[in-house]
Amino acid sequence: EVQLVQSGAEVKKPGESVKISCKGTGYSFPTFWIGWVRQMPGRGLEWMGVIYPRNSDARYSPSFQGQVTFSVDQSISTSYLQWSTLKSSDTAIYYCARLGYDILTGYPRGFDLWGRGTLVTVSS
Amino acid sequence: DIQLTQSPSFLSASVGDRVTITCRASQGITNYLAWYQQKPGEAPNLLIYTASTLQNGVPSRFTGSGSGTEFTLTISSLQPEDFATYYCQQLKSYPYTFGPGTKLDI
Numbered sequence: 001e002v003q004l005v006q007s008g009a010e011v012k013k014p015g016e017s018v019k020i021s022c023k024g025t026g027y028s029f030p031t032f033w034i035g036w037v038r039q040m041p042g043r044g045l046e047w048m049g050v051i052y053p054r055n056s057d058a059r060y061s062p063s064f065q066g067q068v069t070f071s072v073d074q075s076i077s078t079s080y081l082q083w084s085t086l087k088s089s090d091t092a093i094y095y096c097a098r099l100g101y102d103i104l105t106g107y108p109r110g111f112d113l114w115g116r117g118t119l120v121t122v123s124s
Numbered sequence: 125d126i127q128l129t130q131s132p133s134f135l136s137a138s139v140g141d142r143v144t145i146t147c148r149a150s151q152g153i154t155n156y157l158a159w160y161q162q163k164p165g166e167a168p169n170l171l172i173y174t175a176s177t178l179q180n181g182v183p184s185r186f187t188g189s190g191s192g193t194e195f196t197l198t199i200s201s202l203q204p205e206d207f208a209t210y211y212c213q214q215l216k217s218y219p220y221t222f223g224p225g226t227k228l229d230i
């Protein structure tokens with residue numbers, strides 16, 4: 001089955017670190033960019049950035065540059081999002097999503113496959 | 125960064141109504157625009173890409189149009205399952221920003 005399977009909810013204290021995962025199955029994982037999207041409680045979608053599994057090329061939104069790190073382990077078709085120092089304002093649902101593209105032109109089409117989201121709660 | 129605005133922010137409608145949501149970009153994005161639907165407690169779902177192409181499996185009552193800086197999503201005859209929040213996203217340049225969303229209520 002074509003899907004993205006995300007890791008379970010995390011509860012952390014401010015200042016702690018965390019790494020959440022997103023495993024792709026049923027498709028050629030190396031050839032699609034994986035994106036990360038934040039949704040704070042009751043709020044809209046925020047584009048955090050994308051990473052290309054084949055070579056780990058990553059593009060970050062300026063709003064998240066330096067605050068988070070994307071990584072990939074191609075051998076297990078998994079992408080990661082990590083924080084070294086969490087803040088209470090990082091409390092949110094984090095989605096991973098596959099960036100579809102036009103096969104002929106390579107142009108991006110949008111996130112055509114989504115994980116179910118990982119809730120990260122940061123509270124003292 | 126390219127900014128997106130959506131109007132209206134909230135929309136009340138009834139089953140069978142025709143509704144239109146507008147998305148405007150701060151600069152021209154040709155047709156690099158996608159529309160998503162998100163229901164409470166669920167991940168977003170891609171409806172339309174390249175401004176007007178229907179994603180596989182999406183009902184034909186959803187149509188997208190526009191180019192440049194102004195885009196619309198139209199639902200021709202609202203069904204109960206269409207009450208949700210709708211987001212546009214530009215894919216012209218990084219960061220691929222989302223619009224603030226339009227909540228469609230009964």
